[in-house]
Amino acid sequence: MALTGLEIFKLLPKTNCKKCGKPTCLAFAMALAQKRAKLEECPDVSDEAKEKLSAASAPPMRKVIFGTGDHQVQVGQETVCFRHEEKFHNPAVLGVTVSDKLDAEAMKKRIESINSLQFERIGIKIGVRTITIVNDSGSPELFAKAAEAVKEGSDLAIILVTDLPDAMAAAVTKVKDRIPLIGCATPKNAEAMAKIAAENKCPLIAKAESIEALSELTEKISGSGVEDIVLTIDGESVKDKLYNYSRIRVLSLKKGFRPLGYPTISFVTGSDDDQVALGVSCICKYSGIVIVDTIEPYALLPMLTAVMNIFTDPQKPVQVEPKIYSIGEPDENSPVMFTTNFSLTYYTVESDVEASRIPSYILVVDTEGTSVLTAYSGDKLNEKTVADAMKKYGIESMVKHRKLIIPGYVAVMSGKLEEATNWEIMVGPRECSMLPKYLKEVWN
Ligand code: SF4
Structure with a gap:
């Protein structure tokens, strides 16, 4: 658990020598407690003191990494229970x-279907990131063969699931260069599973029937040298799962209980519809990994959308890249308009311009992800930022006219903008849903 400033102070030399750049040891201790200084x-x-302080400053939940290259995934290292406290x-x-x-x-077909479960939402790519091979057959040979087939057919991060150590040993050797997450270690097979994980340098899933049994199990596993652990609780109702995963989060983050300081994984089964409901619930509270059986895009999309929403930094709006976007195939006579780089604003404008069927240029001005009115009132959208963006992205060389359509809500900046750019300013509609009509009637 994190130490307070006074607890840290007791461990310092108390000479007030100022070598750390702080006037006193107490000031340094306070800065260290607030993570504004380094030991x-x-x-x-x-x-x-170093040993005590570094143990206390270790993250309350371990980060676990598996997979390789562009398909490497990392889970855990969360620091808060609620997103508004900081971020996930x-x-x-x-x-x-x-x-x-x-x-x-x-x-082969199923692997191809899983690979194709990739989508784009407000300009961000989202999709399935791991493929989980389950040893339903109980056969080490079939499990190893399936691992080979997945390795050949997919670049996604691999998870191997069996309770049989001999099957795990057979399969893991086929894919160990892809650093799979393997499991499950249970109170019965923990020693053998931990040995396989240690030998192959893979993170390990620990599975037990209760939180108490799980914390005993992780101590046993970490005692045998495997530090990268992912937790799961066996055979629970949705209610129990949410309750227990919330308890794990609170005990690890608020109480600093190290045996539970690991990310969690949920295995979701049932009808496709049930998997949507349970999967989204598990994402909300607090599964780092959610494994489903369904390959139906309609079932996966709500879960991926939930991930996207919950894990967005509340202090950082979703943004698009500031630049000039071509809608259709615009030429030197096409209209030019601007908007801000707040994703929601941009994609709303983009779809309305597309609906007009008039090829156009949209200049996206960097307003740190704020909408038009917010950016204008915060002085992030003014004649200078627009003129600078026009120059930076070279709109002058893309069209031969000198007319700029501006959002109706910021009509007030038209005079200064005209002076700053020497372009004719055309005030567009206040609502971008009116853009198709405006472009057809006014621009044309
Ligand atoms: S904490 Fe700062 S002031 Fe105190 S002993 Fe260390 S360097 Fe000197």
Whole structure:
């Protein structure tokens, strides 16, 4: 658990030598507690104090990484229970199962279907990020064969699931270069599973029937040298799962209870409709990884959307890249209009311009992700920022006219904008839903 400033102060040399740049040891202790200073900045701190302080400053929930390259995923390292307290750091990862009972053709098809579960929403790519091979057959040979087939057919991060250590040993050797997440270690097989995880340098899923059994299990696993652990609780109703995962989050973050300081994984089954409801619930409270059976895009999309919404930094609006966007195939006579880089604003404008069927240029001005009126009232959208963006992205060389359509809500800036750009300013509609009519009637 994090130490208070006074607790840290007791461990410092108390010489007030100022070498750390602070006037006193107490000031340094306070800065350290608020994470505004680093322990290394005090050159005289004892080894014993260093050990105590670094243990106390370790994150309350461990970060666990698996997969490789562009498909590497990381979960955990959360620091708060509620997003408004700060933000959530690592978005929940969604995965889909492949049974090792499938024949070669069916398996190939399923892997292809899982690979294709990628979507775009407000300009951001979202999709399934792991593929989970389940040892339904109980056969080490079939499990290993399925692992090979998945490795060949997909670049997604791999999770291997079996309670049988011999099956895990057979499969993990086929995919260990992809650093799979493996599981599940249970109170019965923990020793053997931890050995496989340690030998192959893979993170390990720990599964037990209660929080108490789970904390005993993680201590056993970490005692055998495996530090990267993901937690799951076996056989629960939705209500119990949400209750227990919330308790795990509170005990690890608020109470600093290390045996539960790991991310969690949920395995979701049932009808496609049930999986949507349960999957979204698990994403809300507090599964770092959610594994489903369904490959129906309609079932996956609500879960991916929930991840996107919950893991958005509340202090940082979703933004698009500031630049000139071409809608259709505009030419030197096409209209030019501007908007801000707040994603929601941009995509609303974009779809209305598309609806007009008039090829156009949209200049997106960097307003730190704020909407038109917010940016204008915060002075992030003014004649200078617009003129600078026009120059920076070279709109002058793309059209031969000198007319700029501005949002009706900021008609007030038209005079100054005309002076700053030497362009004719045309005041567009206040609501962008009126843009198709405006472009057809006024522009044309
Ligand atoms: S360098 Fe260390 S001993 Fe000196 S004032 Fe800072 S905290 Fe105190």
